[in-house]
Amino acid sequence: MTLYVYVDNSNIWIEGQRIQAVRQGLVPDIRTALRDRIVAPWTYDFGRLYELACPAGEQIGRSILYGSRPPANDSIWQRARDAEFQVEVFDRSIHTNKEKQVDIALSTTMMEDSFKHMRADNGDIAVLVAGDGDFLPTMRSLQSRSIGVRVVSWSHAVSRELRNTADEFIDLDPHFDYLTRPRQASPQ
Structure with a gap:
């Protein structure tokens, strides 16, 4: 068995920021954070996300991290490359600043x-x-050819149908603290 890994960085990061907003008391619950688009600063440890998605001992075929062009000081992309991930970066729309x-x-x-x-x-x-x-049509196509699909996501951010259709689902919610990257102390 070989795993082929596809990570939507923005999805994991933005939804983690919503959870952080709830934890910091900026909103009473995740539904409010979603509705009002409230987020709080949060970064995750890419290596730990990878460990959850692909536990030790499993053979890895190809791994790709997708996302929008990050700021120059963003280190996650280099960390992904160091973990032998292929990195695919796209520019955001100049008109809407949305991911395309x-x-x-x-x-x-x-x-x-x-x-x-x-x-x-x-x-x-x-x-x-x-x-x-x-991603449902892609997942169903793979499954119709007997290729399994493991979905890894936050519980509030996963489509119910995607979760129910997956051969395996890993909920990131219980791992929030483990995934949270400690803030670096500012140099004095």
Whole structure:
């Protein structure tokens, strides 16, 4: 069995910021954070996310981190490269400042890899670290060819249908503290 890993960085990071907003008391609950688009500063430890998505001992085929172009001082992309992830970065829309192309690129690559590299007879699994219901057609296509799909996401940010359709679901909520990267002390 080989795992093929596809991570939507923005999905994990932004939804983690919503949880942080609740924890800091900026909003009473996650629904309010979602509705009012309230977030609080939060960063995650990429290596720990990877450990949860792909426990030790599992063979890894290809791993790709997708997201929007980060600020120059963002270290997560280099950390992903150091972990031998392929990194795919896209510019945000100049008109709306919204992320563009990430979900489609991720889905397209999953499909391409499923035909080029994944083998049902080997028990290969696609690991989707995201929760958007737009990934359902891709997931169903893989499953129709007996390729398993593991979804890793926050409970509030995963489509119910995506969660129920996945062969395996890993809920990140109980691991929030483990995933949280400690803030660096400011140099004096």
